[in-house]
Amino acid sequence: MAPTASTGSLLQTIAALVFVLALLMALAWAMKRYGPKAMGNSNKMRVISSLNLGGRERIVLIEVADQWIVVGASPGRINALATVPRQDADLAPLPASQNGPAGANFSEWLKQTIEKRNGK
Structure with a gap:
């Protein structure tokens, strides 16, 4: 049993x-x-511009509060490259596939910043 x-x-x-x-x-x-x-769309942070450097590497300009942060992004890493005060230009966020005027201004700014850093 x-x-x-x-x-x-x-x-x-x-x-x-x-x-x-x-x-x-x-x-x-x-x-x-x-x-x-989860909180939907936050107005505290937005992508201002993006620039593709190669296959999967990008430089992204992000607005956080009253500052712009330049970020380098690759598949395994994200690095903050520079912090800049927020500009007065009214730049709308661009899709990653477009290179509009905001992308051109960002490219010029990045080129000037690199030249200043290298002492040229």
Whole structure:
């Protein structure tokens, strides 16, 4: 009679484990569906311009509060290259595929900054 009691106990333990796992999955789904949402679009940070340097390397100009930050981005790394006070020019964010006037101004600014750094 001992094997029957042990089998019933094992089945009861497995059923309880399955119930707890199902409950956890249901709670995870409910939190994902109805839980707190991530903040949508933040006006505190935006991409001003982007310049592709090669295959996957880019230089990006980002506005954070009242400063512009020049960032170098490659697949394995992101480096802050320079910080500049916010310019008065009204530059709308550009998609990465476009090189509009903002990209040209940024290119000129970057070229001047590099020349100053190298002492030319």
